[in-house]
Amino acid sequence: EDKVVQSPLSLVVHEGDTVTLNCSYEVTNFRSLLWYKQEKKAPTFLFMLTSSGIEKKSGRLSSILDKKELFSILNITATQTGDSAVYLCAGGNTGGFKTIFGAGTRLFVKA
Amino acid sequence: KAGVTQTPRYLIKTRGQQVTLSCSPISGHRSVSWYQQTPGQGLQFLFEYFSETQRNKGNFPGRFSGRQFSNSRSEMNVSTLELGDSALYLCASGAGTGDGYTFGSGTRLTVV
Numbered sequence: 001e002d003k004v005v006q007s008p009l010s011l012v013v014h015e016g017d018t019v020t021l022n023c024s025y026e027v028t029n030f031r032s033l034l035w036y037k038q039e040k041k042a043p044t045f046l047f048m049l050t051s052s053g054i055e056k057k058s059g060r061l062s063s064i065l066d067k068k069e070l071f072s073i074l075n076i077t078a079t080q081t082g083d084s085a086v087y088l089c090a091g092g093n094t095g096g097f098k099t100i101f102g103a104g105t106r107l108f109v110k111a
Numbered sequence: 112k113a114g115v116t117q118t119p120r121y122l123i124k125t126r127g128q129q130v131t132l133s134c135s136p137i138s139g140h141r142s143v144s145w146y147q148q149t150p151g152q153g154l155q156f157l158f159e160y161f162s163e164t165q166r167n168k169g170n171f172p173g174r175f176s177g178r179q180f181s182n183s184r185s186e187m188n189v190s191t192l193e194l195g196d197s198a199l200y201l202c203a204s205g206a207g208t209g210d211g212y213t214f215g216s217g218t219r220l221t222v223v
Contacts, residue, residue: 101153103153
């Protein structure tokens with residue numbers, strides 16, 4: 001059965017800290033690993049990773065995929081209170097008709 | 112360009128009733144996926160439609176059904192509502208290639 005497992009489930013840090021969120025996946029006919037940030041309602045897209053070892057960056061956020069070990073990490077440096085959210089990882093299959101989400105990591109950044 | 116539009120935003124229904132939720136994808140997107148999100152279960156995949164065809168379905172009972180129209184708009188129907196169906200229902204649209212989806216703001220369904 002396809003599954004995506006995220007860890008930790010929750011995390012509390014102080015502003016300025018660096019955090020690493022983990023995501024492991026087992027998705028049949030895997031094509032892409034997706035990261036989303038969910039603050040209140042709609043998850044917003046962060047990254048899509050399809051190739052191993054190529055880091056994607058957006059400001060203080062970065063992510064990398066390891067297709068051999070079937071995991072991805074999301075790094076956030078110099079965290080800010082606005083980074084407080086649930087971070088969702090999802091595995092998508094070839095053809096794009098199945099996307100499996102992990103339970104999410106709830107990050108709380110204290111001022 | 113306009114985002115993904117879900118209507119209604121909020122719904123309150125009683126047990127046993129049925130409900131229809133609507134999702135209008137981003138123009139040009141042919142794939143629409145539906146998800147149920149609850150505090151205990153996280154985001155659970157319901158089904159995905161592409162060009163009016165259901166390509167995949169999650170592990171939900173037959174009371175949950177959907178369809179997609181020729182303009183890519185999609186509807187989700189839940190019959191014989193149960194208290195446990197109370198959740199945020201999100202739809203997401205995409206090109207259908209697995210390259211990321213854009214989510215709507217969701218419909219919050221409360222069953223009393």
